[in-house]
Amino acid sequence: MVQTRSLIDENGKRTDGRVIDELRDVKIGVGIIKNADGSAFIEFGKNKIIVAVYGPREVHPKHMALTDKCVLRCRYHMSPFSTDTRKNPAPSRREVEISKVIREALEPAIILEDYPRAAIDVFIEVLEADGGSRCAGIDAASVALADAGINMRDMVSACAAGKVDDKIVLDINDTEDKEGGADMPIAYLPNLNQISLLQLDGILDSTQFNSCIDNAIKGCLKIYEIQRTALMQKYFGNEKEMELKEE
């Protein structure tokens, strides 16, 4: 992508006022959908996404069941009012692909073998999109899975890094995604040190690539803390009480 205008001003501020290694404000609410087994709401900058998890439950149609492990099903969907121009509510090819990469990003974290012949459904609904919705969706889905009490090896924390004005920046927003030089979303299992999603759009040399990956992982670690805090707040009130209980 060839950039037509500068997206970082002389003070090093980006279009939304952030510096290059700054995340947008991230807020996660846990258990906001009463009917679901687990749920989460994430505000990732201007992104607003709800995630509901149902399961483990019976698989329909039955022939889709696996005998040795659980089937993870994932739907990423954008509401028609979530974008500048109305989005057709039918699933687009982009949404089909994102549903797939999100499922594959979550699978290494879930102990699927604990629920043979069952299904876990993850529904991700983007109410408002502003760039980075797949990462925000993964962050919230991971919290919702934990909220549902699903056995997991680790959380999944996701965040993008990219190139804007030939600088490596953390957490690309919509404008930077459309006009900037490169966008690289990553999903990371912070305790196991494993990468479960990696995509790149745009041109990076080796140095930039390595710097992008390192930056994105740093961002994922920050997200991980926010995910932990959100879960602890629901289940233990606050972090201090948690520490007391552990003792």
Next chain:
Amino acid sequence: MSSTRKSTLIIENLRKQQMKELIASGKRLDGRLFDESRSLNIQVGVIKKANGSAWVKLGNTEVVAGVKVETGEPFEGLENKGALIVSAEVLPTASPFIEPGPPDEETIELARVVDRGIRESEMIDLEKLALVPGKIVYVIFVDCSIINSDGNLFDATSYAAVAALLTAKIPIFEMKDGAVIDTGKTKEAPITTLPISITTVRLGESLLIDPTSEEEACMDSRITVTTNSDKFFTAIQKGSSGFFTLEQIKNATETAKVKGEELRRKFKEMINLGQ
């Protein structure tokens, strides 16, 4: 909705065991090295009615790609650029496990990853393909048909699409009295770089490039890395349910640079011979 799936190719446990043992001792079932591609054969200009075409054989995987050029409206936000659309279809001829019907998520991912590899590398200078900027532009369709499937469809399809574009003759359109006319003349496509994708899969601790479908049925995870002629990364896609460590990703991306460059040279020779 995306769902965990069984491998379509069922590999017997004995065969799987055999593969794992061999790989642990540094060998592959077909005797290749871990960083060795299968033989690649590219024939260009096989479809005369297409503006460009290529028939690619990567081992037993075969893909036919055809380029068709039309005129149409530009994409929103890209009013002064020609449009490039890469699609892929796995034909029912390709294996006993494929049924006709709308594309499944694997095929959609395949088409989108191949499209991204070409689009993001800016292989075609689309700014040179606007006829009436903002209104009428060249629309280049690259349609890829997988006719036999034996693993690594990502790379085989990408090679076919790139070879077809490299050798395409773009019809020259002109505006006359407000209508588009075909002058009957052709020109080369405005090529800026040669994107090459290299797919690596992880089986246990080992990383192998250019997997066969048997290897794909046993793999833990997959990563497709596209580099351009400057050896810059232009598109990456991790796929499949497993993970990669940071170290493995760095290995896979380095391999993609080295092997991509080797292939790029081979590619140029083959295309020149074909013409």
